[in-house]
Amino acid sequence: MLADLVLGAEMKFPFGPAPALMLALSLASGIWLGMQNRTVKKADLVFWTFSTTHYDAYMKALPKFQKQHPDKVIDVQLVSGTGLPQRLQAAFQAGLTADVPDVCEIEISNAGTFFRGPVDHVGFWDITDTLKSEGLDKRIIGARFTPYTYKGRIFGLPHDVHPVMLAYNREAFTKLGLKVENLTTWESFIAAGKKVRKPGARYITEFSDSGVDQLMTILLQKGGGLFDANGNVTFDNDIAVETLLWYVPLVADKQESQIASSLSSSFGQVMTQALEDEYFLTVVTPDWRSKQHETNVGKLSGKMGLMPLPTFPGNPRKTSTWGGTMLGITRKCADKQLAWDFAKFLYLNKEDLAERYSETYILPPVPDAWNEPAFDQAYAFYGGQRIGRDYATLALDVPPQYTSPFQDVAKGKFGQVLIAGVGHYTKSGPDGLRDFLKRELKSRADEVRKRIARNPF
C-alpha cells in the first residue's frame, strides 16, 4: 500500500490508508502550487462587460491605453449578460467588495435596479460633478443620461444613443408599389399596411400583441414613458392612453384593422426566415439591430433599406430609442482617476469611436465624433445607404427614457394592459376601448405605485 510505503509499516495512520493518501496528495498539491512563480501582477483595474462585440472592440483598443499607462494592469472580462447584473446586485446588497469590478457596463433594462435607497448608498460612483467640471455633460447627448440618473445625480456614462428607424425590404416595397416617401406619417403607413396585408403570410411591420418592445418605442416617440425624472409612474397618463388606443387595433389578430403581427422571438433564425419570406416588410430597427440584420439576413444583401419612423400629427419626432448600455465606476474602485481615464478613453476618444462604429454600427452619444468619415460610409447591405449619417441625423431628437428599480414590474403591467386591450378590442371592437384602457392603465399603475410605496428608503 502507498500509505504503508509513505508512513512505514510500523507507524500506521490513525484513520487508515485512504485518508493518509488524501492528506499526502493535498499536501503535495499545496506545496506544488505554493512553489509556482507568481509573476502575474494583480490588476489595477478590473472591467466587466456583457457584450461580446464590446469586449472585442475594447480588447483591440486596450494596448493603446496600456501604452499611456505602462505601469497599470487592466483586466477586461467578458461576463454573461444575465450573470453580470445578478452578481453585482448580490455583491452590492451584501456589501461585498470581493466580487465587484472597478468599472462595468450595465444594460439599460438592468440599470434602474441599482438605483435604490439613499443616493450615497448607490453602488456606483456619482459622476455628476466630474462630468460637469470637465464639460462632458454638454458634449454628450443629454437625453442619454436620463436612464442612468437617480434623484438628480448621474451614475453612468452612456455608451450609445440607439436611435430607431424602420428597416424595410426594398425589393418587396417595389414589388408591392410601396414608396418610402409616401410613408412619412403613421396614417399613410397604416393605410399602406392594410393594402398589402395577407393574414398569416404578410404584414407591413412587426408589432407584438403581447410584448412591449415595439410599443415602448412608440410610447417614447410620442413623448411618453413608464416613469418620469423623479421615478413617478406615468404609464397611465394621456400619452399612454392615446398610444395604446392607436396601437391595439393594429395588432389585434384577425381584425380588419390589423396591419402588424409578431413571432415569439424578434431575434435569431426565426426573424431571419421571416424577413427572407417577406412575412414582415419592415421591422423597428435601432442602430444595433442594423448590424444584426446584416449578419443574420445575408440573403437580403443589397435589398434592405432604412427609413425614419413615420410621424404622428403635431409631433415631428421621426425616431425613438430602444436599448442602451451605461458604464459605471463602482464605489469600491480604489483608483477612480484611472477608472475615469479608462472610461473616457473607451467612450469619448473620437478615432476609436469611429472605428468601433464601423464594427458595431452603434452610434456613440458624442455628436462631435460623428464628423469622422466612418459615419458617412455607404453600406452594400443597405443598397449603398449611408446609414450612419441617417441615424446621426435623427439621434439628436432621441427622447429621454427614465428608469426605476421597478422598471420590469412596470413593463410587465403595461404589457398586461396591452393584452387586456387587445382582448377587449377583439371582443367588442373600438366601442368603449378608451375607457377600458384608461381604467386598466390606472389600475396597473396603482399596483406599481403600491410596490414603490413599500420602499422606505
Place this chain on the structure above:
Amino acid sequence: MKPNGSYRVGGGAAPYIFVAPFILLFLVFSVYPIVQSLRLAFYATSGPQDWSPVGLRNFSFLLQDPDFHKAVTNTLTYTVATVLLQLPLSLGVALLLSQKWLKGQNLFRLIFFSPHLLGQVFVGVLFAVLFQPKYGLVNHAYAAMTMNPANITTKWLGDPATVMPALVLTSLWMYVGFNMIYFLAALQGVDQELHEAALVDGAGTLARFRAVTLPAIWPVCQFVLVTSTMGSLQLFELPYLLLGNTSGPDNAGLTIVMYLYQNGFSSGDLGYASAVGWTLAVGMLVISLAQLRLSGGMGKE
C-alpha cells in the same frame, strides 16, 4: 501509541472529527442563510446599510399582491397538471416497457429517459424554437393534425391562454421518462408468484394490476408523487428560458420561485423575496405532509 503501532484519537472523538467538516459547511452554507433569510423577511432593505424593520408587512403585502396570487395560481395549475398527467403516463410507459413480449426494451428505455439527460436549460431553449408560430415544428404538426392551416400561426408562448399548456407539454416530454425509471425499478420488485396465483384464481389484467401490482409499487408511487410535487412547486428554469427570461405575456408563466427571483434580483427587494420564499417553504411542507397523510405514507403499513 497503541501496541500495534497505530495512533488513536482518544475519548471517542473520532466520529465528531469525521462529521465536523459537514457540520461546519452545513452551518455556514445552510443554517446561517436560512436564519438570515427568515430575519430578512421581517425587514425592508436596500443594501447592507439600509435595513428597516417592517414587522409582518412583507407577509401582509403578499396577501394583496395580484402578481403573487398569479404566481401561486400558475404554480399550482402546473403542479396539478403535471402530476396528474405525468405519473399515470410514467407508470403506463413503465408497464409497457416491462412486458416480456416487447423487443428492444433497453432501446425504448433509453429513448424515453434521454430527454431528462438534456437538462432544463437545453430543453427550454429547444422548445422555445419548436413552439414558434409559423416556423415551429409544433405548429406544423398542430396545423396538419387539425387540418387547419391557420393554426400554423398559433402563438403558444405569446398568448396567455396557451403558455401553461406549452409548459406542461414540455415538462411531460422531459420528465415522463425520468419517473418511468422509478416505476420500472419498482415493477421488477413485484412478486411474480402473487401474479401467478391471481392468474390461477381467474383475475384479469386490470384486477391483477389493482390487487397485486399497485400495492407492491405504492411506496414508489408515494415517493414519485412527493418528489414531482416538490419539483413542480420549485419550477423556475424551464419557464424562464422558454419565455425568454420573462414571465410570459400577462405573467402567464410566472411561478412562485420566478417571482422570488424577480423581487430579490430585479427589484432588489430582498425582504419581500424572503417572505415569498418562506411562504413557499411552509406551503410545500404542508402540501407534502398532506400528500403523505392522504396516501398513507406516514407510518401506516
